[in-house]
Amino acid sequence: SAATDIAFLNGEMYVGGGFTLIGNDTINYIAKWAGNIVDTCGNSTSINETNAEKLHFSLFPNPSTGIFTLQKETDAKATVVVYDVLGNCCLSLNLSQGEATKRIDMSSFAKGIYHLQLTEGDKVYSQKIVIQ
Secondary structure (H helix, E strand, O other): OEEEEEEEEOOEEEEEEEEEOOOOOEEEEEEEOOOOOOOOOOOOOOOOOOOOOOOOEEEEOOOEOOEEEEEEOOOOOEEEEEEOOOOOEEEEEEEOOOOOEEEEEOOOOOOEEEEEEEEEOOEEEEEEEEEO
16 A cells, blocks of 8 residues: 555645555545645646656656656756655756756755656646655
C-alpha cells in the first residue's frame, strides 16, 4: 500500500495510489487533502493532467541525493515548479526556448518526496521525485 502520485487541481492537493484491503484485494484510490495549500512561488497550482498522456520529459537519476537532470523531448519554453508533500512551492525555474536539458540542484533540500510540475504551453506534466 502506498501513495504513488500527488496532483494539484484548483489549489487543492490530491494523493492517489494502490491500497491493499483486508483479504488482499487492491484498490486504486484518490484522496483530497483537507488542509490549506499555499503556492509561495505565486504560480497557479491548477493543472490539466491526464494519465493517458505520456510524460514528455525524463528526470534522472530518481531517486537521487538532490542533483537531477531534466531532459525534455522538445526545446519549447517551459516552467518547472517543485512542491513538497504539503503543497508548498520549493523551487520555480523557467526554461527558455532551445533549452531542452536542465540541471536541477535540490541537494540543500530535506530528504523526502517532492512533486515536479512541468508546464509547456497549455500542457502540464507531473512526476514524483525522491531525495534520499
